[in-house]
Amino acid sequence: MKSPDKKVLLSMFGTMHKIRAFETACQEFFAAGKIPGFVHLYLGEEAVATGACATLRKTDMITSTHRGHGHCLAKGGDLKFMMAEIFGRKTGYCKGKGGSMHIADVHIGILGANGIVGGGGPLAAGAALSSKYRKSDTVTVCFFGDGASNQGTTQEALNLASAWKLPLVFINENNGYGISCPQSKSMAITDIADRASAYDMPGVVVDGNDVLAVYEAVSEAVNRARQGKGPSLLECKTYRWRGHFEGDPTVYRPESELKEWMAKDPIPRFAKKLLDSKQATQAELDAIVGGVKKEVEEAVAFAESSPYPELADLLEDVYA
Amino acid sequence: MAKKTYLQALNEAMRLEMERDADVFIIGEDVGKFGGCFGVTQGLFDKFGSERVIDTPITESAIVGAAVGSAVSGLRPVAELMFVDFIGCALDQLFNQGAKMRYMFGGKAKVPMTLRMPQGAGVCAAAQHSQSLEAWFMHIPGIKVAIPSTPYDAKGLLISAIREDNPVIFLEHKMLYGVEGEVPDESYTIPLGKADVKREGADVTVVATSRMVHSALEAAETLAASGISVEVVDPRSLQPLDSDTIVESVKKTHALVVAHEAVGFAGPGAEIIAQVAEKALDYLDAPVKRVAAPFCPVPFSPPLEQAFIPGADAIVAAVKSLR
Structure with missing residues (x-):
């Protein structure tokens, strides 16, 4: 496979930083009491959404999870509308009715973050069925966690996708824990990708903290899907730096484990690759980081200055 | 006007809508060559082919989820569960996903799907194949519930349901499939919400x-x-x-x-x-x-x-x- 060109590389670098900065802002404003409800941050996992969505077209679709900010940003979600939604404001993507766990923009193929673990699989199968039905070459990516991989819905979706050769790429983000439960206690296998063999589809273990490895593996799976050759299951091994949700005391995992994974931070790792291979200069990277920082600040300002929904909106949009 | 059975009326409604709109398709267990558990989709596979009358594995979450996912991405599925009792296997996809998408997404998505399910007792099918569960569905904001009693109503309501931009639960009574009544050959609609x-x-x-x-x-x-x-x-x-x-x-x-x-x-x-x-x-x-x-x-x-x-x-x- 030919490696991505400079434009794609820099775009991925920007997306990873965008997610990092966005999530850091969410962490900060949640702690300050400005974000209601629950937030599940994507910090540490940026390479997965970034590498995966960089292979997609605007017309391709994704289903996301409760830890969905990264997926939505990487698929082209607007920071301002996302942040306003997370703040519960009328100007948000969902007019403040969905919040962090339900950000969606169907017009750019984001079929929704999802509050239900394993909720996205069957929906992704349906979206992929749409592509097949219309003889379109669009592809759907289903992001799901290690916890969701045990859900019956996920297995049903894997089976349907393989039986019907749907243009669907299952991307498992294995961050090692289903809330507090480590993978070793929730399944007997080490590699979730092994489950692919049960559905006669390619199953690949990917370093989820290496954006280029993710890009490469997903490109192959997406091309395969686009050519009508059916689904794949990629397992991206990664780690969440924060708890399951903000406020989770994370008593279930050792501090040393977190340190070990933070040392594998996907962002400096990618930056080093870009610089070492002379595909980017420090000045170029700095400019991207600065631009992203500004974008996030503007998104926060937009969210904070936006009004809450009007109470009269309560009963709007229950039905079409 | 011709006399038709409730089953024929339903079949005709689906055929007419599939002729009218290429986005309408049927998905469910044994809906193809077999013609559906009770025969409601008989003949549609031969007429429209396997791409529009789609047999699924026996996985109700996947059926309902595929209907929701294809609807939100632009198609107009008519899904069938063999018995309403099987909705238990698929409830999340219906009530947490399909029913709520429009609201959760701030009105920026639509989910035009119909989920047909036979219900009711009368054929000695016992506790897991005979229930009447309409109250469950009435309780969920975001979905509509149609429950026809006559062949005439069955056809007009099903056509309306298929044209709806919301998820519609369509509850057929298995003891009514053979009931006859006057049903016009042409297409017509009966609005949901009109007694x-x-x-x-x-x-x-x-x-x-x-x-x-x-x-x-x-x-x-x-x-x-x-x-x-x-x-x-x-x-x-x-x-x-x-x-x-x-x-x-x-x-x-x-x-x-x-x-x-x-x-x-x-x-x-x-x-x-x-x-x-x-x-x-x-x-x-x-x-x-x-x-x-x-x-x-x-x-x-x-x-x-x-x-x-x-x-x-x-x-x-x-x-x-x-x-």
């Missing part, structure tokens, strides 16, 4: 749904011989519920009996009665009565099953008890 007065009367309103409409009409005939004039109102859809027509009828008759095959406790009748209590309590000259299944699972053995199913006799008794 039908199946028989006009002056003394008592009987609001009945699905198969119980036929029992109510039978009871009305019996009661007419005793000089009691019964008005039979069929809501035809339970969400939206045409409480106006029901309330108007009660204002005229001053008495209400509600009849359905779902169990009485927290059943659809509870909502209908609450609506009347809120809007027309002063018009009632007698306590309201519910004719419903007893609060137990549907039994297998024929005499027990027959005892479970409320019938015309129970409606006659309920009406007489008001006087």
